[in-house]
Amino acid sequence: MEGLEGKPGQFTAKVFQEPRYINEDLCTACGMCTMYCPRPVVDTYNERLEITRAPHIDYAQAIPSSYYIDAKACLRVNFETCNLCAQTCTAGAIDFSQKPKRLELEVGAVVLTPGFGRVDAAVLEKYGYGKYPDVVTAFEFERLTCASGPTEGHIVRPSDNKTPKKIAFLQCIGSRDETCGNGYCSSVCCMYAIKEASVAKEHEPDLDVSIFFMDVRTMGKGFDEARRRAQEKYGINVIRARVPRVDQVDGRLALTWTSDDGNHHSGIFDMVVLSVGLESPEDAQILSEIADIELNHYNFCSTRVDAPLSTSRDGVFVAGAFQGPKDIPESVTQASGVAAIASELLAEARNSKTVSITYPEENKALEEQEPRIGIFVCHCGVNIAGVVDVKAVRDYAASLPGVVLYEDPLYSCSQDALKSIAEKIKKNNLNRVVIAACSPRTHEPLFQETLRSVGLNPALVEMANIRDQCAWVHAQEPDAATEKAKDLVRMAAAKARLLTPLEQPTVDVTPGALVLGGGAAGMSAALSIAEQGYNVVLVEKSSQLGGNLRRLTWTLDGENAKAVLKELISRVDAHPGIEVITDSTVESISGYVGNFTSTIATGKKTRLVNHGVTVIATGAREYKPKSYGYGESPRIVTQLELEEKLARGKSFLKNARNIVMIQCVGSRGDDMSHCSRLCCTQAVKNALKLKELKPDCNIYIFYRDMRTYGFYEDAYREARRKGIVFLRYSPDKRPEVVKQSRGIKVRAFDRLLGEDIEIPANLVVLSAGIAPGDNQELSKILKAPLTSDGFFLEAHAKLRPVEIAVDGVYLCGLAHGPKSLEESVAQAKAAAAKATIPLAKGKVAVAPIVSRVDQDACIGCGICESLCPFNAIRLSKVGKRKKAQTITASCKGCGICASHCPTLAISMGGFTDEAIMAQIHAFSGQECSEG
């Protein structure tokens, strides 16, 4: 981007586009150009560990799946010589006449997702990087462990290509380090180090792996549990120490460190992996000038706690690591959230710029005729034809029953070939098509489009995968590969004969949402859906909105939590699209995505609400401590109780000399197994507040790992600077709270002294964790699974972090797991985006591969209903008897019902019993249908 002018709703963005020098529409990704190019360049995708050529593709699955020419290296571009690639490209895709383009885009909003930058190499030098070849970054190590990486997944030392025996991971390289300007915690390195260590141990079980942590910060949902498993399963050594430098001794690497008992240690390793942190993007400064947005003191995008996805410029939004270091699930969540916010801004212009495609009407008469099959056996350049005898396969296809056309296009997926296939379907009145080429996973939609474009049902094409699963994997056995290709084509043709047109079912959507829970998450989600133009019913259990936010006075960043709360509530109250029902719970929910009906109970009264989607934002609660003398003295309180006291003034601190805080009360195996994520920052926040109100008091914080991730690390450093004492304890030696006649003492083991100490405490503050709400009942009502910790389980931690296994139900806030206000708001926006998608479309499309029940054959046994993982098949009364019925909107087409139906009453779209049987018979190659 070179410029951004205008105002929210009407921006003009100037974009500079570099030429690829390879035409994307013509390139078939065969790789010939790379093979012939004389110009080597380092492969940045493989972290410079390998060499590629000027024309290349970053990786096999890259999108666009076309090659491009590295203009800096290319001889033709720079010196007008060579041109070899253009001569070898059989598709004629190489085009050196391409010029850089300047585009002006009219857009209503801008979303910034530039990601993160790399820590400067100078920072790594002090750890021997660049000097000792066996010191590598974690990014490089990632490529070494990857099966498609430069070493095919063999872990070797760069110096001698030998397998290392001892590896050390050094954490916090370029993070939590003021000397390099990065005072923040990068929030992801602890996890990736554990992952890389685990993968390394899987590759080389005898490997000795040590990870040097300052604190182990696995605070994400389920992360602590995963860390524990990894430590047990792979025997990874966890060492809590910061290694100051790396030296080379006799070709190996020497580390020295000091543990927190004050002892010095040293060790020799074969390889050292630097767990480098995430920096702000290299061009953050330039971007901030062009987009006119503010950065924070670390050059990340500056945002507010209650609007974490908005930059300082209206209409310009941010998501992902540029907003602050974060992992994949959080980036994905923010990305969905930012979509909701942009959609709120531009709701009136929805669908004004989208493009729709029209198709000719289906030729039903032709589809019903005897199968007239056309078979296209693709060369895919040399990819298939270089191994498989394509012409022989084509001629063999001619002998199969029902085949009226057989051809062998050079690249069947190229635009011109698709056009020619469409013409041939028409000319020859084909009503079934077999494409013997690559994988249906990637290319079936393309050929289905071709069928639709000539009035055939898209379900009437079948693919035989003779590239990915034949030519490519049997490159040394051309004869056997050719035989296999013939078999696969025969099986595909057998199935094609039995293919039937499938309807594309759609279900109308009730244009409204039900949001359960009126805390920060629930209110944010409701507001976003309503701003996007849909009605919301917001159900709150208690008598007022606000949830846990009511108990906060300051946010973790020290902002005014009460003001945030007040604004949210007034916006919700004022919004005409939101109806708030307090003192109410949901009694039952029936239906499916697009059409839910819920019973809401208010006292003894109930009412029905129809809605298209459901958002769970039911929150969680502060854990009620069962130990440390909680409840036995008014001087033993939780962090939230302390915060409430602080909000009322400092008079209770009058005689306070010593204040002790104990972390992980209830969390991390104390009672609940999960980490509550927030308590460390909350403790630091309150400790700083105490220091501010009463500077002469002593504050001691007993902790296991300080998990002040991201920018919260600043507060932790400040707390240390202000003299707050941090003492680490291990779970087998927890501090004890001892009540005496004249007061309270905290007894604990001091690691540095090596003995027990006693601190007389005027106030003991327990950092009680976050316990799940009473989710059991709602979980049953919604058939929404819970985690072992009692929080709601998302459909996929990374790909679908705010959806659950049941379609049309979305999840956000503390109901999903412990998280900060800022994170709850972002997640609520994400849930709102996902929930609004079906509302905005107005219809839910269902994949046509769903099950269908033959009502005459069904005996109503209910096996299918009990086995369906998606609640997508149900028994209902038809006349006098019960019959199974598919809820097409929920069906995923897995076919478990069909394979278990005792009367074979269930058939699967595109995968009927008859079709699969025909494939099995065709597999045998001879007649065996008797019996």
Add this chain to the structure above:
Amino acid sequence: MAKSGSIMVLGGGVAGVQAALDLADLGYYVYLVEKKASIGGVMAQLDKTFPTNDCSL
């Protein structure tokens, strides 16, 4: 003048791609602008992902 129904997403990493997909699903035309020759960002370079160690591509 009316608001535009198009949105530009700057950066084609996992966040940018997800934002673009959701925006398109919500009924907006999206320009996804990426500096490199392919989208996917750093995530495409990862072998596996914590904590389930499933493939990240």
Add this chain to the structure above:
Amino acid sequence: MAKENAVEKEKEMTQEGFDPKILGFFCHWCCYAAADSAGVSRYQYPPNVRVIRVMCTGRIDARFVVEAFRCGADGVFTGG
């Protein structure tokens, strides 16, 4: 299958150079995808498997397996 055939088959299977016919049922979402990636990475494996793609291994009816053996398969591979 006739008894002699079974004996014959057993003999064949214990011989060296046995070239089995294997029918694979691959789940669209995982095993089939993995087989594709094997191709993308150019991993080489023996050309004995013929693949039927299903949307889930839950689709595989026991009858399919029996039928495959009846039709002369030496092995059935289910991947999901």
